[in-house]
Amino acid sequence: MFDATRPAHAPTDHPKVKMGRVGVLIANLGTPDDYTYWPMRRYLNEFLSDKRVIDYPAWKWQPILQAIILTKRPFSSGAAYKSIWNHDKGESPLMSITKDQTAKLRAALVERYGDNVMVDFCMRYGNPSTRSKVRQMVAEGCDRILFFPLYPQYAGATTATANDQFFRALMEETWQPSARTVPAYFDEPAYIDALAQSVERAYAAMDQQPDVLVCSYHGMPERYLMQGDPYHCQCAKTTRLLRERLGWDESRIVSTFQSRFGPEEWLKPYTVEHVAELARQGKKNIAVIAPAFSADCIETLEEINEEIRESFEHAGGETFTYIPCLNDEDAHIGALAKVVEDNLRGWLD
Known part of the structure; x- marks a missing residue:
């Protein structure tokens, strides 16, 4: 436990307060x-x-x-x-996985930094809220907080809005902690290696190698790209670095975008259409991975593994393999811990 102490140079009747800890608050999209x-x-x-x-x-x-x-x-x-739904636990898979990720990341960081670090998670939408977790960390003596949105590639609709909510929470604190936000880690070698390991494991378990690996990223309106959002470029680089790490030529891997919403043109090619086109081109065996998601969720378990799979099979595809997100795999937790450690320099060394 991290005990309350009297601040240095304070009078003897000053109340004891908890201070001196560093909070690491990871954040994901959210869940009902x-x-x-x-x-x-x-x-x-x-x-x-x-x-x-x-x-x-x-x-x-x-x-x-x-x-x-x-x-x-x-x-x-x-x-x-x-x-x-995870009916046994009464929660969505995203919630279950995020809890497991947090527990493993906490264990890794406490092993390195001891009780000086507090690790927890929040959701941008729904519960537990960002506000409640910032309040808890401050109450537990965190005078510095590292806020870590679990989105490898930056987008205004993911990373930025998570940061916005974090800053709103800080506005409510009488004694604000110092704060840092973790930048996108789309090209972090440990993250790329973790992705590659997941592909290698999946391929090693298959009787027949896929014709193409589809890297399906969450989409966004093309207009956002024209306004300066770097997401599309960062997705392209993640795919290229993954291909290079696997030692493949360009014909074996492609980037696509899913989850289109509304009447606007979104980033292309659309996953649901492109997998059908691959089947029509004679690519009967494909694998799909979702490098923009740190944990399996509705967009991967339902959209990819059901809707997008169905599109491929209806167009004549034969073998569709979904490669799960990195979730709480040890290589993924190691990559996240490396990112955290890099961003804690100067606070905890």
């Missing part, structure tokens, strides 16, 4: 508390009301969201969540 209508509606309302996610003017977007989308989508999204 349940797949039934009202929890789904609350979650979707928070998510789709975020101006970083949908940047249309509120006067135009909110009537559509509240009157149309949120009356129907909680049912369809709830059914999708129910199909992947």
